[in-house]
Amino acid sequence: MNQNRLSQKVKVIVLVVGVLFAVFFGIRTYNSYRFHLERQTRVMMDTYVTIHAVGPEKLTSKAVSAALDRMEEVNEKFDFLNPKSPLYAFNNEGTPISDSEIVDLVKLALSVSRDSDGAFDITISPLIALWGFYGEDPAVPDHESIEQCIEKIGYKNLVIRNLKLEKTKPDIRIDLGGIAKGYAVGEAIEVLRSERVNSALIDAGGDVYAMGKKGPKSWKVGIRDPRSDGLLGYIEAEDLSIMGSGDYERFFINHGRRYHHIFNPKTGYPASGLTGTTILFGDPVLADAWNTALFVLGPEKGLEIVEGIPGMEVIMVTESGDVLYSSGLKERLQAISTIE
Numbered sequence: 001m002n003q004n005r006l007s008q009k010v011k012v013i014v015l016v017v018g019v020l021f022a023v024f025f026g027i028r029t030y031n032s033y034r035f036h037l038e039r040q041t042r043v044m045m046d047t048y049v050t051i052h053a054v055g056p057e058k059l060t061s062k063a064v065s066a067a068l069d070r071m072e073e074v075n076e077k078f079d080f081l082n083p084k085s086p087l088y089a090f091n092n093e094g095t096p097i098s099d100s101e102i103v104d105l106v107k108l109a110l111s112v113s114r115d116s117d118g119a120f121d122i123t124i125s126p127l128i129a130l131w132g133f134y135g136e137d138p139a140v141p142d143h144e145s146i147e148q149c150i151e152k153i154g155y156k157n158l159v160i161r162n163l164k165l166e167k168t169k170p171d172i173r174i175d176l177g178g179i180a181k182g183y184a185v186g187e188a189i190e191v192l193r194s195e196r197v198n199s200a201l202i203d204a205g206g207d208v209y210a211m212g213k214k215g216p217k218s219w220k221v222g223i224r225d226p227r228s229d230g231l232l233g234y235i236e237a238e239d240l241s242i243m244g245s246g247d248y249e250r251f252f253i254n255h256g257r258r259y260h261h262i263f264n265p266k267t268g269y270p271a272s273g274l275t276g277t278t279i280l281f282g283d284p285v286l287a288d289a290w291n292t293a294l295f296v297l298g299p300e301k302g303l304e305i306v307e308g309i310p311g312m313e314v315i316m317v318t319e320s321g322d323v324l325y326s327s328g329l330k331e332r333l334q335a336i337s338t339i340e
Contacts (some may be wrong), residue, residue: 035215040064044075045181047205053192054199054214063195067188067202074187077102078180080125080173090165091125091173097165102176105285106158106165109179112289113155116305120293121265125175126152133261138252140259146268153265182243182288185209189284206244209284210237224248226276226317235280241287245295246276246317264296273298273319279306280313280329287312299324 038060041050051067053060077099080087086102089095097103112120130149132138141149152171159166185202189211192200199212201219210219218236225232226246235242247260247270264271277295281287290312294302299316306314306326316324 036060038064040068042068042072044072045184045204049205050203051188051192052201052203053197054212055197059195060197063192063197064200066195067191070187070191071184071204074180074184078105078176078183080175087174087176090167094167094170098163100163103160103163103165105176105179105183106174107160108285109176109289110155110158112179112286112293116290116293116297118155118265119296120178120289121153121155122174122176122178123153123155123157123172124263124265125173126171127263127265127268128175128261131259131261131263133250138250138259138261140254150265150268178292179285179289181205181207182241182283182285185241185284185288207284207288208237208242210240210242213238223278223315224276227321232315232317232323237280239282241281241284242278243281243284243287243291244276244278245291246274248276262292262295271296271298274302274316275319276317277302278315280315281309282311 035054036057038053038055038057039050040061041048043049049068049071051064053064076082077085078087079085080091082088086095086097086099090097097106106122109120109122113122127146127149128134130141130145152169152173154169154172157168157172158174159168181204185204185207188202189200189209192211197211199214201211201214201221202209206224208221210221213219218238220234221237221242222231222234223242224244224246226248245262247258247262249261251258251260253259260270262271263269274295277291279287279291279294281290290309294306294314294316297305299318302314302316303324303326306312313326313328315329318324
């Protein structure tokens, strides 16, 4: 009788241990299945684009690949140097653009131009070409050439009639580089969501979108210091764009002065006052466009505009090295600190 009871106890113990082992193994298997971190990188839009996604390996691998494919499609269509792009025919032959995707993005760009009093202008292409920033040897043009070039730009010379984009001056050329990257990021987000991915980080050469959380925690996105290889700190982000821009991206030094590629359309010269801006906003398209606009507008006017846009925040670094931030970041300032 005692032996039977002992035998039953042993069986129960073995059964419990087996169940616990199965549960433990199941949790580990589930976690590895759920928290696989997929990472893929491609070169496009003159930079490296990397997408990280959390989820089942087969699902995330397929979704990330599809998202990058979509970004490449956007890149090809919006590349004004691509002879197959409607932008190429518009710039070089004056052919109106009827492609609804391009027209809709131009509409959005024009709205930012109006709201920023022309600080953001997609017709600035001739000025960038004059300064040589489309090539390998940029240089300072003479003032007379700059004044003549200013006559060839102006977003008000773009009109949309009968669902087509037209121009009122033959010299008008458009470059959507200041907004197309944000649009490509937005399209990648849509693809990932359609593929049932809820956690991802898209990094398009420093323009970042944090989608959902990284497992149980928020994504941590570094804020670049425009005057060093380090960071000003980091932001904990979830469903948020973190778009950075500055005079450190494309520039040259002439007689000790830095000349960069972000131009003030009204003066024809690189914008002054800031060395870097970082926008935090839910919409990556508007974040991309406003990043350029705020850099051109400078710290005082830029901060004033941001305070009037619900949900938008900005970090600015002035030429003197001061770090400024919009009022909504005061409560999150502890997140903008040195990463341990």
